[in-house]
Amino acid sequence: MNSEKFFQSQTAVITLIAACFVVLISLGVRQTFGLFFIDFNESLKISNTAFGFAIGVQMLMWGLTGPIFGAIADRYGGHIAIISAFIFYTLGIFFLYSGPNTGIFFQIHMGLLIGIGLGGTAISIPMSVVGKHFPLKTRTIAMSFVTAVGSFGYFLSPIFTSYSLADFGWNYTLFIFGIFLISGMVAAFFVRSPSKVESIEQTNKQSFKEALDEAFKTKSYVLLVSGFFVCGFHITLVGTHVPKYVIDRGLDDWTAAAILSLIGLFNIFGSLLSGYLSAKMSKKIILSVIYFLRGISIIFFIFTPASNISAFIFGASFGFLWLSTVPATSGIVAHLFGTKYLGLLYGIVFLSHQIGSFFGAYLGGLFHDLYGSYDYAWYLAIALSIFAAIIHLPIKEEPVLRLKTE
Numbered sequence: 085m086n087s088e089k090f091f092q093s094q095t096a097v098i099t100l101i102a103a104c105f106v107v108l109i110s111l112g113v114r115q116t117f118g119l120f121f122i123d124f125n126e127s128l129k130i131s132n133t134a135f136g137f138a139i140g141v142q143m144l145m146w147g148l149t150g151p152i153f154g155a156i157a158d159r160y161g162g163h164i165a166i167i168s169a170f171i172f173y174t175l176g177i178f179f180l181y182s183g184p185n186t187g188i189f190f191q192i193h194m195g196l197l198i199g200i201g202l203g204g205t206a207i208s209i210p211m212s213v214v215g216k217h218f219p220l221k222t223r224t225i226a227m228s229f230v231t232a233v234g235s236f237g238y239f240l241s242p243i244f245t246s247y248s249l250a251d252f253g254w255n256y257t258l259f260i261f262g263i264f265l266i267s268g269m270v271a272a273f274f275v276r277s278p279s280k281v282e283s284i285e286q287t288n289k290q291s292f293k294e295a296l297d298e299a300f301k302t303k304s305y306v307l308l309v310s311g312f313f314v315c316g317f318h319i320t321l322v323g324t325h326v327p328k329y330v331i332d333r334g335l336d337d338w339t340a341a342a343i344l345s346l347i348g349l350f351n352i353f354g355s356l357l358s359g360y361l362s363a364k365m366s367k368k369i370i371l372s373v374i375y376f377l378r379g380i381s382i383i384f385f386i387f388t389p390a391s392n393i394s395a396f397i398f399g400a401s402f403g404f405l406w407l408s409t410v411p412a413t414s415g416i417v418a419h420l421f422g423t424k425y426l427g428l429l430y431g432i433v434f435l436s437h438q439i440g441s442f443f444g445a446y447l448g449g450l451f452h453d454l455y456g457s458y459d460y461a462w463y464l465a466i467a468l469s470i471f472a473a474i475i476h477l478p479i480k481e482e483p484v485l486r487l488k489t490e
Contacts, residue, residue, distance in 0.1 A: 112237025136449020145199025147438020154427030173201020228359020238348025316440030346399030379469025
């Protein structure tokens with residue numbers, strides 16, 4: 085393969101485009117769930133804690149099934165893993181729409197089924213398949229395209245959803261989401277892993293178990309896994325609870341939709357810049373700076389007087405930092421271990437992210453119900469920013485010994 089060419093094959097072009105569309109749909113639908121809370125509360129009698137718990141279960145299942153879908157993608161091909169996951173995602177939306185959808189059924193549909201679906205359709209699996217088509221020099225840039233297009237879904241979906249909820253109601257909106265997911269399932273057919281002829285990876289006879297043993301004996305990988313927990317906590321706390329938080333502070337509900345849209349819009353630029361810089365400089369430094377700036381953004385948001393201007397500044401600044409962690413994080417995993425088991429190994433890193441997401445969603449709702457505000461959740465988020473900024477610094481960005489000797 086010609087390492088000077090950005091695209092190594094026609095399959096790489098098609099896979100990148102299809103993966104971008106898959107993530108656009110998957111993350112676009114996922115980003116809007118916080119906007120449904122008021123309707124679910126009034127129509128289905130879902131409490132803040134119950135809603136937060138369902139989103140927490142969703143995040144946890146997303147993370148737990150990520151390594152499973154990653155292993156399927158590594159063994160049988162990306163399209164098999166992603167199509168399978170879309171089936172679960174679509175069923176979750178369908179049952180939320182058609183019922184039964186209260187009590188434990190709400191937890192099963194919103195938490196379990198959609199969570200499993202996200203495990204194979206959201207960022208980690210499509211991006212890891214794309215990463216297999218690109219050499220080290222351009223890999224993080226290609227991965228950042230997937231993240232950036234997914235961010236465009238973040239931008240568009242809150243605008244559509246807030247309009248649809250206001251004019252047509254939550255049932256109709258979920259029905260349209262089902263159509264979106266079916267279109268994503270069609271695109272998933274074209275997210276193909278490279279053939280042996282197209283593969284850029286040197287022959288690697290390492291087994292599944294050997295890959296896991298090697299990863300968890302590598303200190304840098306363990307640090308990366310620990311740090312990504314914080315990313316999940318931040319993102320789900322904001323995405324799930326900011327809509328209610330801004331209303332609690334006396335702002336209009338459209339402000340919440342505007343924040344989520346601004347997060348999506350500025351995340352496009354943040355993801356692309358992160359991907360570009362990750363190909364030029366130390367990825368661990370990029371990650372440390374991102375987590376530190378997230379803490380600064382949260383401090384500004386909660387300690388300045390409530391206004392649309394401060395809310396919009398938060399949406400833009402936090403959006404710039406939203407998924408900008410992903411190209412650098414996935415790039416380090418691929419750099420450390422190669423791409424043969426990238427789906428599995430990044431899936432495990434992402435599991436840590438989703439455990440953090442569970443706590444971000446659940447603790448946010450729990451603290452609000454216990455104390456009448458989200459203050460303690462925000463304080464915890466700030467402390468975790470400092471922790472993540474520090475823990476990435478000892479990471480060594482160099483291939484494991486196996487790759488150096490091959």
